[in-house]
Amino acid sequence: MSTLRTLLLGTLLHAKHLSRSPFEIALALVIPLVQATLAVYLFRAADEPHRLLEAAVGAGLMGIWSSVLTGSGGAIQRQRWHGTLEMIMLAPRHPVLIILPITAASAVTGTYSLLATLLWGRVVYGIPLDFTHPVAFLVAAVVCVAGLGMFGLLMASTFVLLRNANALANPLEYPIWLLSGMLVPIGALPSWTGPLAAILPTTWGARALREATNGGPVWPSAAICLAISVACLVLGSLFLVSFERRARAAGTLALS
Amino acid sequence: MKTLRLLGTGGVLAYRALFNWTTPAMYIGTLLAGPTFQLLFFAYLGRQLGVADDSFFILGNAVLAASNACVFGGTMAVANERRYGTLGHVLLSPRSRTVIFWGRVLPYAGNGLLIAAFTLLMGVLLLGLRIPLAALPGLALALAAGSLACGFFGLTLGALGLRFRDVWVVSNVSSALLLLLTGVNVPREGLPHWMIGVGQALPITHAAEAARLLAAGRGLGAAAPALVQELLVGAGYALFAAVLLRIFEAESRRRASLETV
Numbered sequence: 001m002s003t004l005r006t007l008l009l010g011t012l013l014h015a016k017h018l019s020r021s022p023f024e025i026a027l028a029l030v031i032p033l034v035q036a037t038l039a040v041y042l043f044r045a046a047d048e049p050h051r052l053l054e055a056a057v058g059a060g061l062m063g064i065w066s067s068v069l070t071g072s073g074g075a076i077q078r079q080r081w082h083g084t085l086e087m088i089m090l091a092p093r094h095p096v097l098i099i100l101p102i103t104a105a106s107a108v109t110g111t112y113s114l115l116a117t118l119l120w121g122r123v124v125y126g127i128p129l130d131f132t133h134p135v136a137f138l139v140a141a142v143v144c145v146a147g148l149g150m151f152g153l154l155m156a157s158t159f160v161l162l163r164n165a166n167a168l169a170n171p172l173e174y175p176i177w178l179l180s181g182m183l184v185p186i187g188a189l190p191s192w193t194g195p196l197a198a199i200l201p202t203t204w205g206a207r208a209l210r211e212a213t214n215g216g217p218v219w220p221s222a223a224i225c226l227a228i229s230v231a232c233l234v235l236g237s238l239f240l241v242s243f244e245r246r247a248r249a250a251g252t253l254a255l256s
Numbered sequence: 257m258k259t260l261r262l263l264g265t266g267g268v269l270a271y272r273a274l275f276n277w278t279t280p281a282m283y284i285g286t287l288l289a290g291p292t293f294q295l296l297f298f299a300y301l302g303r304q305l306g307v308a309d310d311s312f313f314i315l316g317n318a319v320l321a322a323s324n325a326c327v328f329g330g331t332m333a334v335a336n337e338r339r340y341g342t343l344g345h346v347l348l349s350p351r352s353r354t355v356i357f358w359g360r361v362l363p364y365a366g367n368g369l370l371i372a373a374f375t376l377l378m379g380v381l382l383l384g385l386r387i388p389l390a391a392l393p394g395l396a397l398a399l400a401a402g403s404l405a406c407g408f409f410g411l412t413l414g415a416l417g418l419r420f421r422d423v424w425v426v427s428n429v430s431s432a433l434l435l436l437l438t439g440v441n442v443p444r445e446g447l448p449h450w451m452i453g454v455g456q457a458l459p460i461t462h463a464a465e466a467a468r469l470l471a472a473g474r475g476l477g478a479a480a481p482a483l484v485q486e487l488l489v490g491a492g493y494a495l496f497a498a499v500l501l502r503i504f505e506a507e508s509r510r511r512a513s514l515e516t517v
Contacts, residue, residue: 026425034432038442045446046305170286174293178300188304 006093010101011108018071018109032063032113036120039183040127053130056121057213058183061206063113064148065176071106072152073169075099076159086253095244096153096237103152107145114141136219137212143222144205147229151201154236157243180206201228262351263359271363274336275329287371291321292378298441299383308443314379315471316440319464321375322368322403323434329364330410331427333357334501335417347505354498357414361407361494368403369396387471394470394479401483402463405490409459411497418504433458440464459493462486 018024039055076099079085088098121127131137159168178184179193180202186194197203204225211218247253272278277286295317302313334357337343347353376395379385387395413430417423435441437451438460444452455461466482507513 022422023425023428026422027428030429031432034436038436041436041442041446042301042305042307045307045443048305168281168285170282171289171293174290174297178293178297184297184301184304188300 003097006097007101007104010098011104014102014105015108018105024109028063028067028109028112029116031066032060032116033120035059035062036117037124040121040125052121052125052127054210054213055183056117056127057114057209058206060114060117061144061180061182061202061209062177063117064107064110064145065180065182065202066173067110067113068103068107068148068152069155069169069173069176071110072103072155073159075102075106075152075156089244089248089253094237095240096233099156099240100149100153100233103156104146104149107149107152110148111141111145131213132215133212133218136222137209140205140208140212140218140222143226144209147201147205147225150229150233150236154232154239157236157240176200176202179203181210182206199228201225201232204228259352259355262355263362266356267359267362270333270360271329271367274332274340274360275364275367276332276336277325277328287325287367288374291317291324291371291375292382295321295375295379296382299379302441307446310379310383311385311471312443312468313441314376314383314385315467316438316464318372318376318379319399319402319460319467320434320438320440322365322372322399323406323431323460325371326361326364326368326403326406327410327413327431327434328427329367330361330407330412331414331417331423333360333364333411334414335423338417347509353501353505357411357497357501358494361404361411364410365400365403365407368406369400372399372403385471388473391470391473394476395467397476398463398466398470398479398483398486401466401486401490402460405459405463405486405493408490408493408497412493412500415497415500415504418501418508434460437461438464456485457489457492459486459489462489 036056036059039059040052043049043051043055076085079088089095091098118129122129155169155172176182178189179186179197180200181197182202186197186203189197204221208218208221208225210216211221244253277283295314298317299310299313302308303310334343337346346356349356373396376385376399380387409430410427413423413427416426420426437447437455438458439447439452439455440460444455447455462482462485466479466486469479469482470476
């Protein structure tokens, strides 16, 4: 119970923290709408108006991933800048319970992207929100956000050792959009990318949302997304503890 | 001669001091790998949708690849002086601040050209783009014009940093809008008229058009009007940045807000 409370309160605290940053707010407000607009005009140019809802959902998911990526890349770095990394690592709780809320908060705030792109598509471009499975869509969206938060922890844990975590985070935006089939179907990619796509929780999350939008078996995809995400959480926990010990031993927690 | 030295040497010194992405890891990750992945994303999306052929997306994204280095670099050229507490020293200089700041754009434009060329090379190697050899000098000119225009556009945004504290919001949003409004990823005839109109006044738009004409083997004569337009856009932003820098410098001195971060 106290673990759950730590996670929930931590997520709320970091979500509030993010919501106080004009930089985060402006980017979260504008960039998903730019991406959604770009997707709408591309799909219109391709004369595929029946896929506009799929494009809006894909653009929203891209926004959630961007938010998680920025949040995970900056999860450790921001604590370093604020001078609070040593303090949170000294907290008498497992490091995962301290870092997971940071990446979960970025996934939760990223949910705005999905809502905004759907609303933008409906209001500005008149895209009907005709989901084949509306309830399953909501559940898949929650699973997807939770999964991305856990995937974010795995990334954040590897960033403990890096001085410039952003260098790794910056170029990861487009590859995950591409490999996960958020806008481009995976079948359009070279076949060697298939195994890479299959181990990403984002692939299954995107698939579950697409199936809830267009029809298809939502639950298996959502379940696989959740299972891979839990594996990421376990792996991220192991990495985090191991890397934290190494950084403590080398005296580089605040410097690396 | 002294002015040229101020432009050249001053620009290079400032580049080394203020450009946040000069470490190898940041440079490769953000400025080389990032644009390459962006190119692949739009090329595969374009293939799947059948909106345009590969060359449309490769050339558009190669020109756009310069924008990150140039737009953010131009912003850093001003904003990072304030961040590192050295803005006052620069503004106290007895030399022309306009020349100082214009000089700063040149290394960023050179860097942008390098990144754009690298991205184009990736397009050739990974996606099999074929470019006529005779088009290469003209393409280099188009990429250079786009980089220079982007650099001055970035400097204009950086000038806003003398007035507004969070200039990075403006840079990030502007960078995202370049993706949409310049027609590098959506054929411009598919965009609304007002977006096309805004795109005409933005860097990259005309350079991308020139690059596509050149790669299609249409020759420098056909691409010249677009190249001239790109250079005019760049010159316009250079003047606009100089005016903004003067106004905001005077205002910052008057309001004693020069070092307010």
